[in-house]
Amino acid sequence: MRYEGEIPNTGDKVGLYFCECHSSQLCERFDFDDLETFAKEFPQIAVIRREPKMCGEGSINQLKNDIKEHSLDRILLATCAPDKHLEEFRTASVEMGINRYLVDAINIREQLAAIHANDPEGARIKARDQFAMAMANILKAKPANKVFAIVDETRCNGCEICYTVCDKGAISMVPDPYGRVQKISHPDPEKCWGCGVCVTSCPVNVMDMTVYSNEQLEGQVDSFLERLHPDRTNALVFACHWCAYQAADAAGAKGLPIDPDFRIIRSLCSGRIDPDWVLKAVSRGADGVLLMGGKPNQCHFKSGNMRTMSRMKLIKLLMDQMGLDGHRFRVEWVNPDEPEEYARAVNEFIKDLRELGPNPFKSLDTDYSHAQQRKK
Numbered sequence: 343m344r345y346e347g348e349i350p351n352t353g354d355k356v357g358l359y360f361c362e363c364h365s366s367q368l369c370e371r372f373d374f375d376d377l378e379t380f381a382k383e384f385p386q387i388a389v390i391r392r393e394p395k396m397c398g399e400g401s402i403n404q405l406k407n408d409i410k411e412h413s414l415d416r417i418l419l420a421t422c423a424p425d426k427h428l429e430e431f432r433t434a435s436v437e438m439g440i441n442r443y444l445v446d447a448i449n450i451r452e453q454l455a456a457i458h459a460n461d462p463e464g465a466r467i468k469a470r471d472q473f474a475m476a477m478a479n480i481l482k483a484k485p486a487n488k489v490f491a492i493v494d495e496t497r498c499n500g501c502e503i504c505y506t507v508c509d510k511g512a513i514s515m516v517p518d519p520y521g522r523v524q525k526i527s528h529p530d531p532e533k534c535w536g537c538g539v540c541v542t543s544c545p546v547n548v549m550d551m552t553v554y555s556n557e558q559l560e561g562q563v564d565s566f567l568e569r570l571h572p573d574r575t576n577a578l579v580f581a582c583h584w585c586a587y588q589a590a591d592a593a594g595a596k597g598l599p600i601d602p603d604f605r606i607i608r609s610l611c612s613g614r615i616d617p618d619w620v621l622k623a624v625s626r627g628a629d630g631v632l633l634m635g636g637k638p639n640q641c642h643f644k645s646g647n648m649r650t651m652s653r654m655k656l657i658k659l660l661m662d663q664m665g666l667d668g669h670r671f672r673v674e675w676v677n678p679d680e681p682e683e684y685a686r687a688v689n690e691f692i693k694d695l696r697e698l699g700p701n702p703f704k705s706l707d708t709d710y711s712h713a714q715q716r717k718k
């Protein structure tokens with residue numbers, strides 16, 4: 343099956359590094375050949391390497407040589423859980439002049455090979471989709487020195503909502519240098535924790551994050567929507583990095599079997615997920631969206647999940663009014679040390695979606711342009 347979405351040639355040169363992970367048996371049944379064939383369709387991929395053990399010193403030296411020899415400007419790793427070795431690859435890439443946030447990873451081992459070992463075909467199809475989403479993410483990434491909130495000062499209306507929702511004291515309201523309103527928002531990069539709750543609270547969409555930006559996250563949603571499978575259940579899972587995504591990695595490490603008919607997007611906090619993205623996904627044909635974050639009092643960012651909880655209740659109501667069953671959207675709280683809970687939540691959600699049947703909007707080619715307009 344060819345990639346059906348648009349693959350614009352952005353002129354970027356991406357180095358892609360697969361780890362076949364000969365140090366564990368988790369990847370034994372994974373179809374690396376198919377993913378490599380698919381990756382070659384992307385014009386931005388300048389180098390592909392398949393390493394038996396990417397975390398060895400030889401592979402890191404190979405990466406450094408490639409950056410120099412092929413003038414690579416972005417690196418995508420198809421390896422194990424990002425928390426294990428991503429930092430080493432980022433450090434090596436920084437030494438060679440690539441910004442650390444232009445280096446990212448797709449988790450082949452725990453979140454594809456291990457959890458879908460009983461369904462190699464499902465894993466193969468999912469790997470292609472996750473790869474396309476990872477490419478959408480890395481190609482839209484911009485160099486940065488830290489993850490923090492930013493504001494388009496020329497469009498801030500001074501409503502103070504971001505100032506109110508930020509419980510880290512990272513936002514001050516300062517005099518408007520353009521003289522349009524009395525005060526405008528001014529996030530302090532040093533105090534910002536990077537949760538993104540302010541960004542999704544801004545009523546006029548003039549906030550963003552330096553890393554894991556709106557463009558990067560929504561780009562992954564778009565990539566998912568371009569590759570919906572008419573003959574399968576298409577569930578989209580948003581998982582916060584610190585809780586649900588860690589639980590997902592742990593589920594892989596334990597080899598817990600999980601239904602492959604879902605695609606995952608990692609965000610730093612569940613409060614970073616824009617309700618518009620959920621509505622966009624279901625109105626364009628996703629069979630359901632599952633949002634996963636840490637349990638109350640467990641949120642890495644203290645209260646990001648509480649914001650999510652109150653905001654997302656409205657989504658169900660809206661979906662019911664749109665003629666979509668609100669049950670197609672669910673929020674689940676899973677802590678990092680609860681891999682069984684993660685597996686249960688995902689498996690149950692997909693099973694329930696199958697009982698609901700396909701999204702009735704799937705065949706309608708529904709547009710979601712009103713949200714796009716509002717964002718401009």
Ligand code: SF4
Nearest residue numbers: 508534535537538540
């Ligand atoms: S991203 Fe989070 S910590 Fe940073 S300014 Fe926004 S709400 Fe505050």
Ligand code: SF4
Nearest residue numbers: 498499501502504544
């Ligand atoms: S929520 Fe948006 S519009 Fe309101 S003060 Fe903050 S940045 Fe400005």
